[in-house]
Amino acid sequence: MTIRLGDNQYGKAETHVVRITKATDTHEIKDLNVSVALAGDFADTHLKGDNTKVVPTDTQKNTVFAFANEPIGEIEDFALKLARHFVNDFESVGRARVTIEEFPWVRINVASKGAANAFMRKGTEKRLAMVTCMRHSEWVVSGLADLVVLKSAGSEFRGFPRDRYTTLEETSDRILATSLMARWRYTSAAVDWAESYSEGRRMILETFANHHSLALQQTLYAMGEAVLEARREVCEIRLSMPNKHHFQVDLSPFGLKNENEVFHAADRPYGLIEGTVLRDDAPDGALAW
Amino acid sequence: MTIRLGDNQYGKAETHVVRITKATDTHEIKDLNVSVALAGDFADTHLKGDNTKVVPTDTQKNTVFAFANEPIGEIEDFALKLARHFVNDFESVGRARVTIEEFPWVRINVASKGAANAFMRKGTEKRLAMVTCMRHSEWVVSGLADLVVLKSAGSEFRGFPRDRYTTLEETSDRILATSLMARWRYTSAAVDWAESYSEGRRMILETFANHHSLALQQTLYAMGEAVLEARREVCEIRLSMPNKHHFQVDLSPFGLKNENEVFHAADRPYGLIEGTVLRDDAPDGALAW
Amino acid sequence: MTIRLGDNQYGKAETHVVRITKATDTHEIKDLNVSVALAGDFADTHLKGDNTKVVPTDTQKNTVFAFANEPIGEIEDFALKLARHFVNDFESVGRARVTIEEFPWVRINVASKGAANAFMRKGTEKRLAMVTCMRHSEWVVSGLADLVVLKSAGSEFRGFPRDRYTTLEETSDRILATSLMARWRYTSAAVDWAESYSEGRRMILETFANHHSLALQQTLYAMGEAVLEARREVCEIRLSMPNKHHFQVDLSPFGLKNENEVFHAADRPYGLIEGTVLRDDAPDGALAW
């Protein structure tokens, strides 16, 4: 019997960098949480404690800050720059993955005009980028997380099988609520990231709003399909949607009729629906995720 | 030596009620987290386990849901209705406090028009109301929490004393960032709550943006003063502002010059600045908080 | 109408200091989260941005680390040392409050013997100290938080009033579970802190286990009374106990009988029971909390 090292990676997670651009009196802000993970020729550190090839995670953090001294641009570009650096400049690094969460800010309005240098956080939502670079290939994934949405009409759940343990009633009018995570993969790195992001997000939101839902799965698929139909540069999209249950409260013990208007928003348990929608001809992306 | 019961209260915390109003095809949503706390003649349950006067917390929860079957209106009104009910309908209850967090939602845009029945969470910010009712008096407090704001210019911190343990450098250009909690007390319950809230919030944000800050304390006072000057119905305001430190990253080891543009956003420790601004003639409000 | 500054305080919150004592080959560990809050003559910083009297929160942090270079001892002593320093060494500081959370660690067992230099976190529970110093008086509060306990027998809830909104059934056998916070105040600072803490904690736990509970309020009072009866140095104790509801699951739809053994542990809403137990002759402690 031989014991051996299998898959492994390491890196610096959650370097929180805020980059203010002061090129003009009207400042710009970028607020990023950057995580780096490296894989490669790291057997010696595991087996012998030999760190000759181990780029310290402290160096990775420094690199993130140093690179942020140049204009950051879109997070996909910043992630590409970082990931390519680690793969190209260190022989031991066979694969670098850089994951970025971007927290959105908006200008504070003063007398109905956006302030030059004062901002407020906008929403719970984060924009995501995940870039994976190897010596001769690279993958870019964009997306969003923590986008909390709710439909008060146009959602049913009926026709499901019943067994000994089924007590759920069929419904043709329920609340559908979720905290969306959507991540989509591109076929190349020659993309207008800003447009892809805002249009992908728009397709997802409009589909959520317009789609008459017979199942959360159906809504998930419809959203994924809408993105793929609208954006040729996207070949695959993965969605994760917790079903945040809103239970109609039974008010009949109090002599009241709840016209499907009063709900208890429960925390746990919750449904969790996960799915992938992709093109038939999508290039292999197993290493992108 | 005698041992006795001192201050005490009990109640149901965090009943999460979502109220959809379906009066027309265009739905309205209210998303509230409601906490009830009752004080009064409850010595017997503490000393003897006699629950004759103890309104069960389960009943409190039911009451929240039942009252939500009527249109909710502004959260201050909903809290008043609930708090008055507990004080008026139960002899044992001498004081009822109802605290509400409201989570804001906006309509999802479809073809640039707000959807009738589809919503998304707006911001990390919550609107707050806290109502305290006793037999012959009541207090209303409104406010907001988790409003994250940042100034990239117009903030200094200089002229502080130095002792053996001081290493901080003076700065005339730092990032000022905080997660605001502001709560203000009214002199009466005859107030246009919606207007007071939105105008109070506006004064706070505009002052934060416009104010040249020599200290976070000064900014806190200026925001409180602005609300009191603009809103005659408000007699006291309390603000709590963590100083979310953004440290300029030293890039000189890498041969780079950080022109005060690249910052590390630290988690802990953080400064915590708390203060009250009030009118000289504010009626006593000790029991309101 | 005059607007003025009311109560205010500021300080550095959550300085997380880990102190290893290496006096012998068998190390000792102290893991503390220290928060400082100062009040006093700080009107000028609020009104004019004049920081002449403002001990920077950064200095407060440095002071915590510097003082930790000496042996820390019990957290009450460390908090006293820090709070006295701020009050005594800075004329502008009228009141200093130092709050410490201590995270407990135990030695990892190797061949059934505690390791000299390897530790693991013990429990979710924290030990607390809160010291408030003014020019001529000081108060010490000790306690614990996040001590999660559960009784599977010996808990009833019956005899409560019923109104239109009451649906709760009476029960003579329910699960009682809570996450305890208990904080007790001393009459002096000449106390064996370690013994008071461990004995106070023991009285609370034993009372929770032994007490036949007719109401969570009764259990709260019994625990407080037990501490006061056993510890002469304690004059007041405050307890906060969320009622972490465990609902018996109705298995009858599945043809099963739940013999009060299967429960759903709910998150929200929860009951929240808060109370104070004190000696009749307790000295005034309003400023201690």
Place this chain on the structure above:
Amino acid sequence: MTIRLGDNQYGKAETHVVRITKATDTHEIKDLNVSVALAGDFADTHLKGDNTKVVPTDTQKNTVFAFANEPIGEIEDFALKLARHFVNDFESVGRARVTIEEFPWVRINVASKGAANAFMRKGTEKRLAMVTCMRHSEWVVSGLADLVVLKSAGSEFRGFPRDRYTTLEETSDRILATSLMARWRYTSAAVDWAESYSEGRRMILETFANHHSLALQQTLYAMGEAVLEARREVCEIRLSMPNKHHFQVDLSPFGLKNENEVFHAADRPYGLIEGTVLRDDAPDGALAW
């Protein structure tokens, strides 16, 4: 171009069941957080909203509670029972994964003896089981999470490469701290789960304590190897170890010498080290995770 459905799964996450066994006057407690995820023939619900084959997540939750009415035993057995049920009783289900977190409790001591019916939560640590069943194969993974450990001696980090962005100093005496997640896969389901868990855990802790660490990666490998050497039934182990940085505080500005005893425990960023150790002859386990 054709768009199609790719990998997908759905289920009920985080059903929190507490099971008290009252067979004797001395009760036993099991506290489990159970998540179910099903994959299989679910294209119709995605594409057409046809739910004929969709076992409702509500039914999955009911099933967890119903099965908990029988004695639960070890969590691996409980997960196997549930996962086999979903695969065997529903033709549409091709793969069922049941993941369980178990929260450990200990009896409260009363007069140095464990109480019959009163418990306290023990540690932040969770025990884990993850079972994946398909029609003709199944995989069992056990493990633990959130086990927070720290070494105050026996940890170095030296010999790493230096580039333009490296500022880290070499150290032969640092604090090593992590919050361990370890999960190991078995070659069969005929295992004494309780013994494998407690022995696996013991090997991990003893190795952490005893191992002289030249890199966190080396410690990770040593722990994995120790488990594989001691437990023949285990064929693969995956470990995830955030490097919870403890920075030595520079006290020299205060005229003090920090003898490597005072540390600042930082939150973010943190190193993240992940690795797999396995036997050469481990059967394929790609679907187990």
